[in-house]
Amino acid sequence: MQIGIIGTGRIASGVGQRLIKAGHAVFFGSRDASKAQTAAQAIGAQGGTQAEAVSFGEVIILAIPFGSVAEVVSELPGLKGKIVIETANDFQGTDPLSTTERVQALLPDSKVVKAFNHIFSQVIANPAAQGLTAFIAGNDSAAKAVVKTLLEDIGFEVVDVGGAKEAMHLDHLVRFIVFLGYDHGMGTDLAFKLVKV
Numbered sequence: 001m002q003i004g005i006i007g008t009g010r011i012a013s014g015v016g017q018r019l020i021k022a023g024h025a026v027f028f029g030s031r032d033a034s035k036a037q038t039a040a041q042a043i044g045a046q047g048g049t050q051a052e053a054v055s056f057g058e059v060i061i062l063a064i065p066f067g068s069v070a071e072v073v074s075e076l077p078g079l080k081g082k083i084v085i086e087t088a089n090d091f092q093g094t095d096p097l098s099t100t101e102r103v104q105a106l107l108p109d110s111k112v113v114k115a116f117n118h119i120f121s122q123v124i125a126n127p128a129a130q131g132l133t134a135f136i137a138g139n140d141s142a143a144k145a146v147v148k149t150l151l152e153d154i155g156f157e158v159v160d161v162g163g164a165k166e167a168m169h170l171d172h173l174v175r176f177i178v179f180l181g182y183d184h185g186m187g188t189d190l191a192f193k194l195v196k197v
């Protein structure tokens with residue numbers, strides 16, 4: 001598939017590398033097109049503006065800080081009708097709505113799916129990280145099926161936890177793994193694997 005990634009940071013680079021290795025085409029979109037081109041060259045992707053990434057992608061990944069999502073998406077009308085994977089964490093959040101409900105409200109005509117938020121970028125960037133659990137959530141079942149396939153292509157086992165409302169569980173889950181990784185000193189080479197016995 002053609003994937004447009006908004007952002008050129010740790011998540012963009014890790015996810016981009018894994019998708020390219022799996023045979024997908026990736027286009028990084030940045031506030032600074034030359035920065036995106038440099039980041040893209042390093043992994044065999046393409047790069048340019050955020051609008052170009054949206055135009056390129058059948059699926060768009062928002063790999064930007066939660067606090068910047070509203071402003072960034074307001075300037076990208078091309079997101080209408082597309083599958084939008086949002087990866088953001090709102091650690092300040094006391095909002096009763098999940099991050100995904102809030103992003104879906106900003107993009108009522110897009111199919112928003114939560115993914116990657118609870119997986120450290122270090123793990124995502126490691127091609128040896130296979131068979132780990134990637135939780136997803138979102139309101140559109142067809143969009144989630146596409147995202148599930150993409151995640152499976154890069155080696156994750158996918159667990160769909162429900163709609164945008166249930167993404168609240170993933171908002172909580174990330175706090176736990178950040179606690180384990182940083183406060184509890186276990187490091188960021190850590191990930192979840194859900195096992196049914």
Ligand SMILES: NC(=O)c1ccc[n+]([C@@H]2O[C@H](COP(=O)([O-])OP(=O)(O)OC[C@H]3O[C@@H](n4cnc5c(N)ncnc54)[C@H](OP(=O)(O)O)[C@@H]3O)[C@@H](O)[C@H]2O)c1
Pocket residue numbers: 006007008009010011012029030031032035036062063064065066068072087088089090116117118119120121122
């Ligand atoms: N790091 C992790 O382990 C991790 C794990 C799971 C989820 N996440 C989530 O994934 C998202 C991206 O995290 P990251 O670690 O990749 O962050 P990062 O390394 O700081 O990169 C964020 C990228 O967002 C872009 N951006 C666009 N608008 C921005 C704005 N107004 N202010 C700042 N940056 C802006 C920047 O790209 P340009 O400068 O090229 O525009 C930047 O490269 C966040 O929402 C984070 O919560 C992170």
